[in-house]
Amino acid sequence: MSDDKSDDKSDDKSELSKGYEPAEVEPKWYQFWLEQGIFEASVDPADKREPYTITLPPPNVTGSLHMGHALGDTIEDVLIRHKRMQGYNVLWQPGIDHAGIATQLVVERQLAREGKSRHDLGRAKFVERVWEWKAQSGGRIAEQMKVLGASADWKRSKFTMDPELQVAVREAFVRLHGEGLIYRATRLINWCTDCRTALSDVEVENEEANGELYEFAYPVLHADAGAGATELVVATTRPETMLGDTAVAVHPDDPRYQHLHGKKLKHPFLDREIPIITDAILVDMAFGTGAVKVTPGHDFNDFATGKRHQLEEINILSLDGKLNERCAQFQGLTIKQARSAVKKAIAEAGLERGSKAHKLQLPRCTRSNTVVEPIISTQWFVDMKPLAEPALAAVREKRTEIIPAEWEKTYEHFLTNIQDWCISRQLWWGHQIPAFHCADCGHITVTREEHPSACEKCQKANLTQDPDVLDTWFSSGLWPFSTLGWPNKTPELERFYPTSDMETGYDILFFWVARMMMMGLHFMGEVPFKRVLLHGMVVDETGDKMGKLKGNTLDPLDLIYGAEFSTIVQKTMPDAPVDEALAKFRKAYPSSAQMGKGFSPSGADALRFTLCSYSPQAKRIALSPARVDGYRKFCNKIYNATRFSLGYLEGETVTAEGATPLPKLLLNRWILSRLSAAVEASTRGIDAYRLDDGSGALYHFFWDEFCAWFVEMCKPVFLHGTEPEKAETRQVLAHALEAALRALHPYAPFITEDLWQRIPRPASRPASIALAPYPTALDGRVDPDAERDMAVLMAAISAARSVRSEHEIAPSDGIKLELRVADPKLRALLEEQGRFIAFLVRTEGAPAVMNVGGERPKGAVLTVAGEVDVLVNLRGLVDAHKEKERVERKLKKLQKDLEVMEKRLSNANFIKNAPPEVVVEANAQKHSLEREQVNLSQSLKWVEELKE
């Protein structure tokens, strides 16, 4: 609503407008930081600052900034900016991941729109095309991170497919191969028929689905009619795989099937005899019919069974998921078609024996969501056990600490049960495997050379490179050292490895963190990072996972720049009717109801502050737009408090290095004491990975202490104080504000820079607040006396205000206030602070201060505020009947509290066993309650007086 006149963002000297407008401030300062080079790490040998390093989890080159990124980037940036201000040589290493499958799919989709497939282009042209695409759209997410304020060292940004990183990948592969830890084998692997590639175990997600348990009979060959058993009924969730069956297994002890041991079955559709085998591992007598069809070619259990019994492994699928030539009349059908066709054929053959509903786990590809098929295939694998051992030990020995610690168990469980890692992918986009097949002798040469000239065994030159590429996560696993120049011994590697903190979402603990641990320990001999900080998943306000299908995704940029809800839903649910989409959105974000037509532009700082304010140990972070709005208002508060201060700071220069003032006035001593506590809490919070505590301490300090009390108390000084008082207060105001801005800077970098630059200060200052020292307790001055005195003052003022408000005294009505206290020191204090009390309570003149006891003035209401009795004279201002009711209600409540307190204090065991300070505290509370009671009883008399 503010009619905004200021449109010139360039002129610092311009009048500050009434409200904070992030859009006018943020881009300008980011540009400034880049120009000043403040994000850049140093490898200068003369630079002796201690290093602090975070490697950014490289976002996918296909990605754009989502809430999860915003959360992680914000947390990391807070850590980085904090350490930078503390004088560390900070490296925040950014980069982008080539994201094999994801990227290939994007470009293939693009080709499809042109009516082409990658095969039309051929491998080389296709890869070229991907690079083109990357050049065009691959830099988007970095630009979005800049909007957020991320202070990464962009000049060092890396891409996992950069030439030097390709060198690192080849080096790692060749070494592991040489050590026998990478090998090639033919075994059952997960195959995505849509992506047409092998997958690793972690890329498969099991999803519960409703299926059926279908029963059918295999006829027994040469059945002994006398024994009556002419068939064996098996139960399966996948009838179509019977085309690949090479045995049926029963439990050796199952009495039902003893007579069938050693017999054979006739395959109804294929010319194949199927042996009946006994296997106690595979078969659970109680499940199904107790007879299991065995398909070694398409089931992990059956594969293992097949190995135990030397069964033939028949592959019935081609790579696109259709049935192959081994399937007779079913050849060419998709799996889904085959399932019904096979069932129909079984029924027609009279072999169907029933079915029932059954819940099962369907393995799906994390990329395409296609059902993954186990098929037998020749792939490259990493032997994980020898790598996992050191990674386990490092965490057990706390060389790397995982925070929150409960994830250690998960990590431990994963690494102790780890299977070998299938690292080859049948894609074109990625690091091609440095293995060369010899057409002459069949030997495979694994080498660092890009184009080896001869087979290492037969020396002939007939070599073809293995067409497969490596799993994206293979190169990601090397990231903490490959980005620093490994395998070369670079100054960067020397200085910044091991890195300090690894901050990422818990969802990639297995995919990435565990692998970096293994690779780092193996190749560098040292852990890749000293702490792993895991954050939760950002979900919608009701706790549901964000997803395009659900239409509940929230774009960080929409909160930063502001957006109408109708625009947002058109983006997230382009195909749904607007009303329907809006309803979905509002349901996912109930607090949006109080926000009119859309989000106000909150700015990056507000979003950052919001993200910091959530507890990092929560697994789910239910993002509330209303909360963002709350921090938007906080930014406005910071802005306006500074605007107020600047009005009084003419000529006052502040420097962070300057001595902390040594003021005399209570308000000044107090705010410096609170400042100490707040900045200390902030650093403690950040160091302990509790940004919610750190940011919360500063929020509370700034709003509830600096603004609500200190700034308000500055006013009477500036209006009516003596010159020395004014000078002292001006100095403390400038000092506290400047320190507060520095303390807030890691959380809210833009607004703090903008305002800090406006505070008059000497020429020796750093160019940017980002380079100024982070405040410590010494920027303030711990003063327990001031805190105690101020607490008395605040309690008295609050009590008096409360009386005003409860009795609905108009602000224009000045009241007469009398304060009574037994302690002469406190009397002196209240006397001395009279002008502040008068200003904040709005009384007629300074309050009268006296000893306790004596007659209560007629018409005065009495309230207890700690040791102080607060008497407010309301004669002629209130209604007696209403007052009586109010007093009686209060008395009732008080009596209840007092009973509880008395019971507690009369408990002999409590007196005997509780710590003394608890008893003292309880006595004090009781005493206070009793005084309140006496006063309230008096108030009943007071009501009578009012009636007179």
Add this chain to the structure above:
RNA sequence: GGGCGCAUAACUCAGCGGUAGAGUGCGUCCUUCACACGGACGAAGUCGCAGGUUCAAUCCCUGCUGCGCCCACCA
């Protein structure tokens, strides 16, 4: 089948062995010269249920209920 986590104010969440906190929302009053993106004051919770330990339990222990996640080859 294992493992982990969560249940606290209308909503989203902190917290803690000593008679419950924040933000938003809600109510009353106020356009007081930084800020109505504001101020003052206030209402609001049997801290999921049932036991146990303790002088004291929302917090620790046990069981139960309800959610959520991860891992796992029951066909």
